[in-house]
Amino acid sequence: MSGASRAAAVPGLYDRASELAAVAELSARAAEGTGAVLLLTGAPGTGRTALLDQAVRDSRIRAHRVAAPGGNRVPWSGVRALLSALAPTPSAARRALRAARGPGGVPGALAALCPGEPLLLCLDDHHLWDAHSRAALDAAWRGNTGPWAWVVSFAAHHRPPEVAGARLLSLGRLSREGARCLLDDLCRVPLTASFRTRLLDEAAGHPGVLAATAVRLSSEPKAGDGPSGSVIDDVSLSEVYRGLLGSLPAECGRMLSLVAVAGEPVPDTGRPDPAAGVPDAVRPVRADAVLAVARAVRASPEALDRLVADGLLHGSREALRFDDPFLRRAVLGAVPPSRRRELSALFAPPPASRSDDGTPGADARALPGVVRGRAELARGVAGLGDGPVGDAHQVLLLAASLLREGAPEEASEARSLAMDAAWAAGDPEACAIALGASGLGGARTEAFADTDAVERDFRDGMCAALAVRLEEARAPLARVVAHDGTSDEPRRLLRAGVAALVLGDAPAAVRVHARALARVRAAAATALLPRVLEHLAYAELRAGQHERAAAHAREGLRTAESTGQRNGAAHQHAVLALAASVRGDVPAVVEHAGRALGTARAHGLVQATTLAEWAIARTELAGGLAAQAAARLAPLVGRGPRGGHFALRMLVVPCFVEAACAAGRRAEAGTAAEEFAVWAGLGLDPQAPAQLARCRALLAGEDDAADRYREALRHHEGNGNDFERARTLLAYGKWLRRRRRLVEARGPLSDALVTFERAAAGVWADQARAELRATGGAVGRRxxxxxxxxxxxxxxxxxxxxxxxxxxxxxxxxxxxxxxxxxxxxxxxxxxxxxxxxxxxxxxxxxxxxxxxxxxx
Incomplete structure (x- = not known):
């Protein structure tokens, strides 16, 4: 249909001829036996559902539109709705659903229900379908070989499904003629020419806004006489945007309200308005001002990043804006007038209040510091996510000092983030300073007062741990794990997880960080999600759960990249490199380690650098390049500016000892092993006693090595890390085989092989298999x-x-x-x-x- 012609079947569908033609072409291909996918996106009110309905009516093959099932997105509810629309009976639909869950997936279910029949399947609001159904459909579209034309609609602020070769169409505004025809179709009262022109001008071709306004005018006959002010009211806009605003997490809704209010004209304060003359619809807003107010009203700062990532807000940190002026008005219309006045007052410049004696009052003295502190906190958070972490550390300490008197809880958060920055930089003294000490082993400074007992325990325990006074650290950190580990607040859970890792309790750290992940997902705190996934993936690595760590790191990488947090992405790349080094996937190790190092070296991320270098070295060691691995690992286990991360040095030592022994650097291996023995004696790493015995076995003479290997295996029995146990078994089996004790070698080598295969540690399984074959033992074929x-x-x-x-x-x-x-x-x-x-x-x-x-x- 053209904009000048009326739709006979469905009044109100205009300017959609090209989209309908694309669907018709898709249906024709399906009729010829070739399936394809068409993706359809649009903002609220642009008519996605109306177009799908028209496509179904126009179709010359069997066609159905399937809406997103309502409710709580029950698993498989979307696929169930699709198959129920096609099945002749409920029992047939149930059988098809069972088939869809099986190896054949959705294509198998469709082929069973409609064998050889071409279909036009219009799936509405894909972003509201349950995760199980979306995954099943994605798999079906990747291998779509049936005679099925898929038209999939989704909201513009959601990412499209990733379908290779799919065409993407975006529904835009109507032409002036199309808008005029739509208004004539829907409005049942006469409008004056001037009012009609004003309405068309204000609506700017938005079909949903025009339709909602026409319905309102039809119910209020006098409304078309030409009221003053805006022709389109908030009630009409609320009707159009209700679905979008209602689907947002509460934190995102509150943040949208703040940005909308912040963009209103500055009240008459006698000061110039820097955005004077700029229309309200496109008035830019500074992110730091919004974040400062967000903290004052206890709104989640992470919600701002999610809104930008989803495309509901646009621009930079210095100039945020709504691209859709109707969305801004709908958001403002949903804010009660009294609340709107309160928020406007927070964005206004603070008054210069004075006390009875004429000196500045306490509020006037505190408020500028708090406002500046919040701005610095927002800047520090941004730098921690994407920038040199040493700079972020200093900015966050400044924020803490500015917030100390007027906003002590926010000052505490700034200090915690400053410690995160120092930790990422591998600077233990800076960590202690962020925690409120004068340095490693120093007394706490007066400037950092405690806000609660748990925070005091965390600071005391961490300061003691950083100064290697571990007996002092255990009790307070254990209290933090016990208290914050059951919290519902993600930041407290992260604190408990850090405490658990410092105590060497990797299972507890995994459990606590998994709880934090659940809470963050429930709150839709997108900006915090990469940080939580980073902590969880690292805890899983420490627990020997390499594949689970990789899965969480991949999710964390996607989220970090979507929110512009390159530092978080670098850490996730490093975790993925380590996991790939277990599998023996050399190209993946090279890719992920290279990408991690590219950011880590520029931004001073010593932790990510150490993890990435370790992954490369472990791959070299597994591939028989012991000399290269030892040369790469030697700096990581040393002290000083060229050394690795202070919290990772001892974790790397067992790998270095193995590489150094194989490369003939036994003196260096012995020195590192003796330092590792001191570390193992502290009892902070359950793996350390077994790894120490393995190191001593590699360094031992002929008479002692076997006893050391057996000692290592005894220690492994109680610590639950099967991968490390298998490495010891492999080393022991090699030692036995090279001494011609072939029968004895087969037992540990067979055990190592099975364990490596179970852990998907391909390169290590290859070694065990080759060693076992060399003993004459039976091995299965890969x-x-x-x-x-x-x-x-x-x-x-x-x-x-x-x-x-x-x-x-x-x-x-x-x-x-x-x-x-x-x-x-x-x-x-x-x-x-x-x-x-x-x-x-x-x-x-x-x-x-x-x-x-x-x-x-």
Missing amino acids: TAPGAAGELTPQQQRIAGLVAAGATNHEIADRLSLSPRTVDHHLRNVFARLGVRSRVELSGLLAHGTGDGRPSER
Whole structure:
């Protein structure tokens, strides 16, 4: 339909000819047996549902529009509604739903219900469908091979589904002629020419606003006589935007109200208005002013980032604005007049009050400091998320000092965030200063008064831990875990999780951070979500839960990137690199570690740098490049400016000792192991006793090594980290095999292999499998053997190490052979496989396994 013609079937649908033509083209492709997806987006009131209804009526194939089920988004309710629309009976719908949940997914259910029949399936408000249904539909669209045309609508402030090759259409405003036709269709009372022109001008082609206003005018005959002021009232706008505003979390609604009020003209205070002459609809607002007021009225600052990420607010931190002036008016219209006056007063410049003796009053003295402190706090939070963390630390300390008298709770929050910045920077003394001490081991300063007993416990415990007075740290930090670990406040839960990690209780840290994640999701605190996921993923790494850590890190990475928190993204990349080093996914390690280091080095993120370098080194060690791994790890376990993060140094030592022993750097390995023994004796890491025994076994002579390995395995039994236990089993099995104790070696190697496979630790499983095969033990096949199946076990191991990039000397060190023996085996490998170079060998083995990796490491 063109804007000049009327819709015969559905009055009011104008200027949508191109969209309807796109749907018709999609339906025609479905009729020919080719499925496809069309994505349809639009702001509230632009007619997404009306267009889908018209498409169903116009369709020449079977068509249905399925709305988002109401209620609490019950799992699978969306798919259930879709299949119920297609099924002839309720029982058939139930059978189809069971099929949709099975291996065949939604395509299998559709094929069973409507075999070979082309369908036009219009799914309305995709963003309101339950998560299970959205995931099932995403999977169906990725492999859409049936004769089904999908038209999927979603709100403009939500991200579209990721469908390769899908066309995306956005419903815009109507032309002047289309708007005039729509108004004539819907308005049942005569309008004067001037009033009609004013209405069309104000509506600016917004179909929903025009329709709501026309309905109101039809119920109030005198309304069309030409009232003064705005023709479109708040009641009409509330009707159009009710669905959007009602679906927002309460915190986001409050923050929208603050931004809307902040954009109103400055009251007459005798001071110039910097935005004088700018229309209210596009009047920019400073984010720091909004955040300062948000803290004063206890609104969540994180909601502002979510509104920007979702596109409901636009611009920069210095100039936020509503792109949709009707949304701003609808938000303002929902604020009670008395509340609106209160908020306006908070945005107004503070009065210069005076006491009876003519000196500035207490309120006048405190208020400027508080306002400035809140602005600095907002700036520090932004820097902590995306900027040099050393700078953020200083800004947050300044904010704390400005807020100390007028807003002590906000000052406490600023100090906590300053400690986070110092921790990320790997500066223990700065951490202590943020906590209120004069430095490591120093007394608390008067400037930082306590607000409650739990905060005092946290500060005392952390200051003692930073000064390595661990007996003093245990009791107060344990009280923090016991108290804040059951809180409903995410920041208290984060504090409890940090305390649990410092105490070495990784399971408790995982539990507390998982609780924080649930609370943050329930409150829709988008800006806080990356921080919580960062803490949770790290706790899961400490607990040996690598795949769970990777899953949370991937979510945290997406959220950090969407909210512009590059520092959080760098930490998530580092966690993903560590998890990939367990799997042996070398390209993933290189990618994630590289991206982490790119930001971490520029912003002084020593913690993320240490994690990323550790991941690279662990990959090098697993690939037989012990010398490279030892060289990379040596600075991380040292002290001083070139050293690693103070809280990670001892965690890295066992990996360094293993690499250094294999690389012939036994003296350095021994020094590190002795320092690690002191650390293990503190009792803050349940893994440490077993790892210490393994380190001593690697350094021991022939008579003591076996006892040390068995001691390590005894310690492993009670600490629950299967990955570390399997590494000890692998090291013990290697030691036994190289001493020709082949029968004895098979037990620990078989146990290690099974454990690594269960943990999806592919590269480590490869090592265990190769060692077990070298003992003559039976191993299961990973994949079709390919070319590697023609080699002896020893040749396979050498070929795999060559494919991983190891030199002959490195292979000799790894396998306890001479370089001449390695060269002899390698010539036989070349001859047997018909290749002439290491490059050809690597390509042949990668092709043989079908996964891009050599068959053995």
